[in-house]
Amino acid sequence: MQNIKIAIQKSGRLNEDSLNILKDCGISIDNGTDQLKASARNFPMEVFYLRNGDIPQYLRDGVVDIAIIGENVLVEKGEDIEMAEKLGFSKCRVSLAVPKSASYTCIEDLQGKRIATSYPRTVQQYLDERGVRADLHIITGSVEIAPNIGLADAICDIVSSGSTLFKNNLREVEVMLHSEAVLAVSPKIGPEQQEILTKLQFRLRSVLKARQ
Ligand code: PRP
Ligand code: MG
Numbered sequence: 001m002q003n004i005k006i007a008i009q010k011s012g013r014l015n016e017d018s019l020n021i022l023k024d025c026g027i028s029i030d031n032g033t034d035q036l037k038a039s040a041r042n043f044p045m046e047v048f049y050l051r052n053g054d055i056p057q058y059l060r061d062g063v064v065d066i067a068i069i070g071e072n073v074l075v076e077k078g079e080d081i082e083m084a085e086k087l088g089f090s091k092c093r094v095s096l097a098v099p100k101s102a103s104y105t106c107i108e109d110l111q112g113k114r115i116a117t118s119y120p121r122t123v124q125q126y127l128d129e130r131g132v133r134a135d136l137h138i139i140t141g142s143v144e145i146a147p148n149i150g151l152a153d154a155i156c157d158i159v160s161s162g163s164t165l166f167k168n169n170l171r172e173v174e175v176m177l178h179s180e181a182v183l184a185v186s187p188k189i190g191p192e193q194q195e196i197l198t199k200l201q202f203r204l205r206s207v208l209k210a211r212q
Contacts, residue, residue, distance in 0.1 A: 004200070005065045007059070015049075021204070027042065055078075055184075069184050074182065084185045084201065086180055092159060094157070098170065111134065114151070120138050143157040
């Protein structure tokens with residue numbers, strides 16, 4: 001029998017909880033010397049540890065069959081990729097924030113302003129739908145520092161506990177998206193892998209039910 005290839009976040013917020021949910025499904029993963037790939041001992045599965053932002057492309061190309069990924073990343077980079085299951089962990093929101101001292105009453109206040117973000121497509125769509133034009137500055141990390149160093153008037157990033165916003169004197173003004181970890185499926189998944197996926201989903205659903 002063939003294996004199903006699953007992508008999991010290499011490091012960061014989803015990594016541990018992703019491995020935990022597989023463990024709760026009764027799947028034990030051998031973490032050998034290879035840090036980027038591992039095999040399951042008792043389930044036909046290979047695990048690939050990848051960068052979050054790369055995972056949609058790996059799914060699209062069929063390099064991996066499935067992935068545990070933040071819904072926010074799928075919305076930003078993988079509109080064409082099917083979401084099979086919401087997994088109930090790593091809940092966060094993708095929000096717009098402005099300096100505490102800035103006046104803000106509605107989205108039109110961002111007209112002509114500079115917004116720093118790692119989620120350009122998500123922000124652009126949100127602004128387009130509301131007829132607001134702004135300048136997007138795409139940065140990959142530490143987005144919340146941008147207003148303090150004069151790079152932007154507002155930011156759009158993930159908010160979880162809110163502590164990063166708080167520490168940077170920012171105020172959340174618009175929630176654009178609610179997100180959590182999801183199971184995503186490659187459009188190129190083969191019939192054998194599809195069968196394994198069905199078994200995995202069956203287990204996932206009982207785990208999720210038990211967690212409620
Ligand atoms: C993420 C995200 C926010 C922060 C939100 O950053 O980009 O900055 O977490 O979490 P909080 O609301 O609980 O503070 P991360 O620390 O992962 O680093 P990065 O921005 O450099 O990727
Ligand atoms: Mg950050």
